[in-house]
Amino acid sequence: MKRKIRKQFKRKNKKCDREHAFAPPRDIYHKNKVLHKIDMPEKMIFPEDIKTLNSTLEELDCYRNKRHSHRISIDHRKMTVIDNASILLMTVGINSIFHGKKLIRNGKVSPPKLIDQRLAAIGYWDALCINPQKETIEEGQKYLKIDYRDGESIDNEFHYPIIDFFTGKDQILEKNKDELFDAIFEAMANSSEHAFVNFDGDKKIWFMGAYNEEEREIEFIFYDTGIGIFKSLETGRSKFVQNLYRLSRRIGRANTLRTLCRSNLSRYKDKNNNRGFGMIAFKNFIDTIKRDSSKDASLEVATDEFLYLTKNDSIIRLKSKIQGTFIRWSIKDLNVGV
Structure with a gap:
């Protein structure tokens, strides 16, 4: 009996000490950690709710730094209204806070069904979780899922799936393939060559697309x-960029952003043919679309605390700064319902 008891005792202890991928040793301090719940805002629409969005990310980052004493739960249950821009900004922010490490999705703190399905379709759960929500087809909506490219090594074929997605949607942009290519290529190239100069953070370039069929x-x-557009002007080495920086100090950041978005500056490039700030390609794409009387198009460019809109050629001062550079194109067929 003694031998049997000893044998059972040894087996039990041996089993407890065994390392296994599906049953890792328990964290003895897990129960002692404080569970901190971070509520996702009820409403997030860009740009008016950028301050709320940034505050949520700051709170998450604060408790992520205390992970040795805190467990974090990101509660999505109160979410009722969120637009595509806010979804992308929130995805990028959470991904950056956790340095690309995937999280675990808990269905108990998921948003309402319609929001949950939309987040799945748009690629929010895929980008952040190891156990994403199964995608369900959202009627009337199709998405180019949230994705990113390494800002330091962009492949030469990155633009093909993007162009195929937009030109294949009921032929809305079939006639404007070249302008679409120029705008996408310029956006990717600008970020790759200027956004990460002397930058130690996350060097990813994110994008997503959506098509509302109805x-x-x-x-x-x-x-x-x-580093954003204004910071890239400060760190530019060419005479052309230095002159732009001096100009920005004279006319102000808001007017500088407007000038960069609506002016063709390519003729001012220096002898080394340094690329950059070819942001006119963004607006040229919109202007080309608007020449067709059956379509309406708009562009938004945001960096630091400013947002430029082609509508009324206006500048909005954001309630909270945005890191990096944000670009949004929107095209609508005006013949709907006619």
Whole structure:
């Protein structure tokens, strides 16, 4: 009996000490950690709710730094209204806070069904979780899922799936393939060559797209979390960039952003043919679309605390700064319902 008891005792202890991928040793301090719940805002619409969005990310980052004594739960249950831009900004922010480490999705703190399905379709759960929500087809909506490219090594074929998605949607942009290519290529190239100069953070270039079949409306969003347009002017080495920086100090940041978005500066490039700030390609794409009387198009470019809109050629001062550079194109077919 003694031998049997000893044998059982040894087996039990041996089993407890065994390392296994599916049953890792328990964290003896897990129960002692404080569970901190972070509520996702009820409403997030860009740009009016950028301050709320940034506050949520700051709170999450604060408790992520205390992970040795805190467990974090990101509660989505109160979410009722969120637009595509806010979804992308929140995805990028959470991904950056956890340095690309995937999280675990808990169905108990998921948002209402319609929001949950939309987040799945748009690629929010895929980008952040190891156990994403199964995608369900959202009627009337199609998405170019949230994705990113390494800002330091962009492949030469990155633009093909993007262009195929937009030109294949009921032929809305079939006639404007070249202008679409120029705008996308310029956005990616600008970020790759200027956004991450002397930058130690996350060097990713994010994008996503959406097509509303019922409204026949297309939206494409492009975002990098680099140093931003104004900082890139300060760090530019060419005479052309230095002159732009001096100009920005004279006319102010708001007017500088407007100038960069609506002016063709390519003729001012220096002898080394340094690329950059070819942001006129963004607006040229919109202007080309608007020449067709059956379509409406708009562009938004945000960096630091400013947002430029082609509508009324206006500048909005954001309630909270945005890191890096944000670009959104929106195209709508005006013949819907006619």
